Amino acid sequence: MLATGRNREQERASQQQMMSRIISRYNRSIAREIARAMNDYARNISDPLVNPEVRFRHMDNMSRILTRLWTQAGTMSVEHNFNIVKAYYDMETKKGSDFPDLTTPIVDKAIADWIRAYGGGKITEITGTTMTDINKIVADARIEGLSERETAKLINAVAPVKSASRSQTIARTEAHGSSQGISLDVANETDIPLVKVWLSDQGESARDDHLDVNGQKRALADDFSVGGEQLEYPGDPSGSAENVINCKCVIGYEIA
Numbered sequence: 600m601l602a603t604g605r606n607r608e609q610e611r612a613s614q615q616q617m618m619s620r621i622i623s624r625y626n627r628s629i630a631r632e633i634a635r636a637m638n639d640y641a642r643n644i645s646d647p648l649v650n651p652e653v654r655f656r657h658m659d660n661m662s663r664i665l666t667r668l669w670t671q672a673g674t675m676s677v678e679h680n681f682n683i684v685k686a687y688y689d690m691e692t693k694k695g696s697d698f699p700d701l702t703t704p705i706v707d708k709a710i711a712d713w714i715r716a717y718g719g720g721k722i723t724e725i726t727g728t729t730m731t732d733i734n735k736i737v738a739d740a741r742i743e744g745l746s747e748r749e750t751a752k753l754i755n756a757v758a759p760v761k762s763a764s765r766s767q768t769i770a771r772t773e774a775h776g777s778s779q780g781i782s783l784d785v786a787n788e789t790d791i792p793l794v795k796v797w798l799s800d801q802g803e804s805a806r807d808d809h810l811d812v813n814g815q816k817r818a819l820a821d822d823f824s825v826g827g828e829q830l831e832y833p834g835d836p837s838g839s840a841e842n843v844i845n846c847k848c849v850i851g852y853e854i855a
Contacts, residue, residue, distance in 0.1 A: 602793065602852040603680060607814065611798040614778075614849040617675055621774040622767070625668045630759075630766035632660050633729055637758035640733050641751035650730065657726045665722060665773055666714060672774040673710045673781030680782050680852065681789070709784035713777055717836045725769060732761055772844055776834035779850050783832050787819055792855040797823050797833065800847035809833075809848050816853070 601610050636657040643649040736757060740750040786793055799805060799813035808826030815823055822829035830838045833848035 600853075601796070602791075602854050607796070607798050607851060610851045611800070611849055614676075614679065614798075615800070615847060617679055618672075618771070618774050618778065618847075621668065621672050621675065621778075622770045624671075625664065625774070626766050626770045628664050629661075629769050630762040632657070632664060633762035633765060634758040635660070636726075636729050637733055637754050637761065641754040641758075644737075644747050644751045644754075650734075653733075654726060654730050657729055658722055661726055662718075662722050665718065665725075668770070668773055669714055669718065669777040669781075670710050672778040673713065674706065676778035676782040677706050677709070677785050681785060705788050706781075706785060709781045709788075710777075712784060713780050717776070717780075721773065721836065728765070732757075768845055772834065772846075775846060776836050776843065779832040779834050780836075783819065783850060786852060793819060793852045794855050795819055795832070796851040796853055797825075798849050798851045802847065804845070805847070806842075808842070809846065 600606060603610055603613075605613060636653055639656065640649055640653045643653070646652075733754065736754055737750055740753055745753065783795065786795070794816050795818075797809075797812050797815045797817075799809045801810075806826075812823060812825050817823055822831055825838075825842055828838055828842055830842060832850050834843055834846050836843065
């Protein structure tokens with residue numbers, strides 16, 4: 600039994616349901632922003648400064664969207680895990696008031712620390728991919744001898760397809776990594792003898808390496824060993840794309 604009072608399958612399903620709500624909420628916002636940046640480039644294609652200006656606006660807008668996503672995902676994960684952990688801790692130990700006060704400053708600090716560590720790199724990477732996609736369309740159009748007007752129309756036509764194909768992956772990966780990392784930071788503030796447990800996704804798209812570590816337990820400060828790679832938690836941004844992108848595994852906690 601996990602510290603939330605659920606078994607492993609229930610915990611995995613509960614957290615995945617929580618993530619689905621966040622992903623659905625931000626999928627469309629991210630898609631709209633990617634499409635907006637591409638259309639912005641198309642509208643100003645004759646301007647020699649269009650590339651840096653579009654990228655700057657895209658970074659600014661994406662930063663606002665993702666900061667809200669990271670904050671909401673982290674807050675929901677903490678509430679999900681530690682409100683229930685507190686009740687279970689009170690019931691098992693009969694200590695009640697000894698459970699640390701996980702006040703807003705503690706949660707806010709965990710969120711801010713996670714964003715500080717990973718946010719800038721993620722925003723740069725995501726917006727860089729958008730600009731790479733645009734530049735490839737422009738380069739291919741030049742090879743084909745298309746005019747600026749024809750190239751702009753081509754960008755406008757590709758924008759909704761490209762934005763839709765990327766937004767779901769971005770929303771899932773960012774909600775997942777931030778929720779797991781921020782909850783682990785808060786777990787370290789509880790002073791309860793918790794251990795973390797890797798709960799693998801059981802769907803058709805689950806990676807074999809992730810299925811192999813289902814139920815793997817570690818001290819909070821120790822890494823999971825996943826396919827020969829060391830990860831602090833599922834979705835750890837320091838991990839390789841093969842281990843992180845679209846991962847649906849989650850952390851569970853047990854009281855040692």
